[in-house]
Amino acid sequence: MVTRKKRIFKRLSIRILVANMFLLAIIITASVAISLQYSANKRIAVSHMLSSMNLLSDHMSDSVYSLENDAKQTVSLLAELIDTNLSDASIKRKSSLFAQFLNKRPELYSLYIGDKQEHFFQLINLDSAKDIRQRMGAQPDDRWAVVEVSGSNEKRIRQTYFYTSTFHLNHQQTENSNFYPTERPWFAASAQNDIYKTPPYLFQHLQISGQTYAQRIRNSDQVVGLDILLSSLSDQLSQSSSKLINGHEQAFLFSQNGEIIASNINSTHSVITPEIQPILLSQQQKEAITNLGRLKVSNQNDWRPFDFSESGVPKGYFIELMQMISAMTGLKFDYINGFSREQLVQKYKDDGIDILLSVQKAQHTDIEGLYSVPLLDIPYAIATKNITPEPKSLSDLNGKNVGFLGRWSVLPTLKTHFPNIKWQESITEQDLISRLQSGQNDAIIGASPVLKSTISIMEAEDLQVYDELKEINNFVPNHFYLVTKEKQKFALDLINQALSQITPAQRDALDAAWLQQHTQYMQNHLDIPFKKLIKTADDSNAKQPLIIKKNDDTRYYIFIKNIGNDIFTKQYFTAVITEEMLFQQATKEAFHSALLSALVMVILLPIIWLFSTPIVRPIRQLQRVTEKIKLRQFDDVAFVDSNIKELWQLSNSFVSMSQDIKQHEASQKGFMEALIRLIATAIDDKSAHTGGHCYRVPELGLMLSDALEKAEEGPYKNFQFANDNERLEFRIAAWLHDCGKITMPEHIIDKGSKLECTYNRIHEIRTRFEVLWRDAEIDYLHKVHIEKQDPTIALTTWEERQTILQEEFALVAKANIGSELMSEKDRQKIKEIGAQKWTRHFSNRLGLSPAEEMMLVKQDQAGNLESEQLGQQAVIETLLSDKLEHIIPRVKNIYYPPSLGIKMSIPKHQYNQGEIYNLTIKKGTLTKEDRFKINEHIISTITMLESLPFPPELSRVPHYASTHHERMDGQGYPRKLNAEQLSIPDRVLMIADVFEALTASDRPYKKAKPISIAIDIMFNMCQEGHLDLQLFRFFLESNTYLKYAEKFLPEEQIDIVNIKPYLEN
Structure with a gap:
C-alpha cells in the first residue's frame, strides 16, 4: 500500500513557482548590485570621514593654535604694558584697556591682575559663553562685568560692576568673599619670563572649569592672568564638527594623559539615588549656616574613582557624597582643584581650604584638625x-x-x-x-x-x-575621612549628622555608580581608548581608522590626530562614530536601491505573471483533463495543445491513459455485474422459495426508474439519476437486495405449513390420530367380546368416535395450511384436541442424531425434562404438545453495531417448534422466531454489503439494497425508516419487491395472484402506510406493471385491471 508522507511545506502553484523563479533571479541580480554598491559606498564613507576629520583637525589645530597664540601674546603684552601705577587707575580706564584685548577674541573669558596684597581686578567678557549672564546675574544689555576683591578676613568683599558695551554702569553687586589670588594655581606657578598655562581647573567664582594663561609682571608682585572657558572650546568644536561631519560623531580634544579638554557632547555622570531627606534644623542653625558662607573643599586631580576632576569639574564618590551632605544640611561648598595633593594639604594648613577630603587617620600623618566619622572603608x-x-x-x-x-x-x-x-x-x-x-x-x-x-x-x-x-x-x-579646623566644628557636626543619616540604599547607589565593575563612569571613559589613540596619533605609519568593539557588540570607528604642542603637554583631536552612523548614508542608499528594485519588481510582476501563461495554461487544461478522468468522463478527454514538448507528450499520455482506463473499467464493470448476477442466480437456484425473485426484482426496479426519468410532468418530472454511476449503483443494489438470503435455512424459507420443519410434521400428527383410531376400534372389540356389552351401543360409540377423530384431524390439517385467518375459537379447539391422551410404548431416546442427543443432555442437565419421560416405555402423552425439547436456544447472543441503525426486536429463542404453538398461529405459517429468522436476511444483506470496499460512486449500494422491507409509516424493518428518510430509489425497490412477490408463480408455498388482485393488495398496503401511494399510482399510470407482466408473467395471470379507482383521491 502506498502511503503519503506528511508534507512540511505547502504545495505551490506552478505559476507562483515560475513567477518566484523570475523574481528570485531578479532579486539575486539586484542583491549583488546593491551589495557591490553598498561596499563601494562604505569605502567612500570611510574615505569621506577621513577627509572630513583631517579638515576638522586642521581647523581645530589652527583654532587652538590661534587662540593659544593670541592668549599668550595678550598676557605677554599686558605684562609689558602694565606697570604698578595701573593699580591706581580708575576702573573705567583699566576696563577699557582690558576690553581692547578681549574684543579681539570672543572666546576669551576674562583678563585680571592680582598681587600678593590679595588685591584682585578682573574684566569678564559676558559674551564668552551662553550661561555667563545667568550665572552672574547680569542683564541682557550688560556687556562687561568688572570684579574687584579687596579687604581681609571677615571684611573681605567682592564688588561686581556691570557695564554696557560703552562702559555705562548699569548696576553693581557687593558680597563677602573668600577668594584670595595668591591661593590660585595660576598665581603660585607664574614666572616673570615665561607664560604659565594651567591644566583645566575649577574657577572659584562661578564654579566652572577652564584654563588660565598667567605671567608675573616684571619687577613686581603682580600677576596678569587670562582665562579661557573649556565650554568655549567645546562650543567651537561642536560648531566646527557639525559643519564638516554629519553631526553624529563624538569629537574630543584631550591631553597626553587622557584628560578631556573639550568635547562636542555634554559628558555628564549623575548618580540616581533614593530621595534625600533634609535634616531638621533649628532657626538658629539655619542662620549659622547662612553666616558660614561657602566652604572651600579640596578636590584632587586624579584619585579615581573617589576624588578627581575631569576638565576641571570635580567628580568621584566623595564629591557625590559631599553633594548629598549639602542637600541634607544646606551647607554650600566650593571645590578647589588644579593643585597637587601636597599643595592641597599645604593650603589646608595655611587656611586656604576649609575641608580636606580623602584623608586617612594614620599614626605618622601631619594633618591636624577635627576628623569626621569615616566616609568609607576602602x-x-x-x-x-x-x-x-x-x-x-x-x-x-x-x-x-x-x-x-x-x-x-x-x-x-x-x-x-x-x-x-x-x-x-x-x-x-x-x-x-x-x-x-x-x-x-x-x-x-x-x-x-x-x-x-x-x-x-x-x-x-x-x-x-x-x-x-x-x-x-x-x-x-582602611577608613577614609574628611578633616577640618576647629573653627569649622559647627559645620563638621552637621556633616557627621548627615553621614549618620545616609541610608544603605543611598550607599548602594553610590557604590553602583562609582565602585562596582562596569559602572557608568568607567563605561563612558572606556569609550575612548586613549593610550591606543595616542600611540596611533604619534605613529605616522599607523593605519586609520581604529576599529573597536564594546561589550554590547557595538563597533566604533575612531580617528585620531596630533594637532600640536602646548607648553607642557601634547594635544590630540579625535572623532568617534558608530559603525551604524558612519555607514548610515551607505545603508540609506542601499535601502533606496532595494526599494527601487522592489518597485521595479512590483511593476514587472504582471509581466512575469503573463510570461508564465504558456506553461500554466496547458497545465491547468491538463488538470481539467485529470478531473474528467477522475469523474470517468473518458470520452470527453481531448488533446491539450502546447508548444512545450513535454506538456504535449504529457497530454498524449493522458489521452492514451484515459482510453486504457476506460477499457479496463468496462471489463471490470462487466466482471462485477456478471459476478453479481451469478450471486443472484445462485440464491434463486438455492431455494425454490425465491424462484427468480433476485432476477425479476431488479428488472422491475429498472423499468420503474426508467419510467420516472422519462416523466415530463407530474411530481417526478425533475427526477433524474445524476449520471451512469448512480444508475449502476441502483442496479447493483437491486440485484443484491436479497443476497442475505443465502445465509437463511431452507426449511424456514420454504416453510409452507405451520408444522413444517425439515419435513411436514402433519404426518406425525396423523399417525397419532391413527393410533387413537385403532384405540377406538380396540375399545369397541374389548367392550363386545370381553366386557360383553351391547354390540349395538358399542358400535355406535365406536362410529361416533371415528367421526369425531375425522373432524378433529380435518381441523388440525386445515390449521396447518395457514391460508386463512384463524379465529380464537379454532385456536382454543386445537388446544382441546391436543389435550387427548395416547400411550407411547417405545423410547424417544433411540435412533437420535448426535446433535439431538446433545440437546437432550443439556436440557436434562438444566432440569428441563420430566423424569417420567426420560426414555421410559408406556408413557402417556398428549395428542399435541409444546415440549421443552421443541425450543431451540440461541447458540450466541446477537449484537448489531449502532452504526447499522438496526431497530428489530429479537425473540428470546432461536426457534420454537412447539406443535400447539405453531398450529395456533393466527395468520400464515411463521412463528415470531421464524419471522425474525426470515427478516434477518436483510441484516445479513447489510453486513455483507457493508463489508465490501465499494468505491465512493457506489457507496449507497448497501443502503438501497436494505430498504425494500421498510414502510412509509416507519414500522418496517430493519431500521424503521419513515417516509422522510426513504428516497425515491428506496421506494422503487419496495414496490418492485412486493409486486414481484405477489405475482411470482414459482413459489412452492403459495399460488401466484393475477395482476388485478396483486394491484388491489398493493393499494391496500398503500392505505395501511406500507407503500408510497404516489409512486404506486405512477406505477399504474406509466403501465410499468403491465410491461413487466407481459415480459415475465403467463397470460392467465394478466387479467384486465381498471386502474381509475386507484388513481382517485
Missing part, C-alpha cells in the same frame, strides 16, 4: 602581571620591588612590619602602573577601586588585581 589590593603567581600574603613579596604612592600616610607602618620588601615610591597611580608594566616593580599596593580604575583607563590588560588583603588591614586602617 579595601587594599595587590596588582601584579598576569604571568605572576598570585601572592597569598605580603610575605610572598619579600625581597621584591613593591610600588606604592609616596604620599600614602600609612606607608611608614607597612615598612615597619614588612622590612624585607623593597618599597618603591611613585608620585601618581599612572606612574605605579607604568613601572609595574615595565618590570621595574614586581607588584604594587593600593586602594582596590583606585587600582582597578587606573588599570582600566590605562588599558593595562596584562595586569591582574587581587582583592581583600586582610593582612594589610591588620596593621593599617
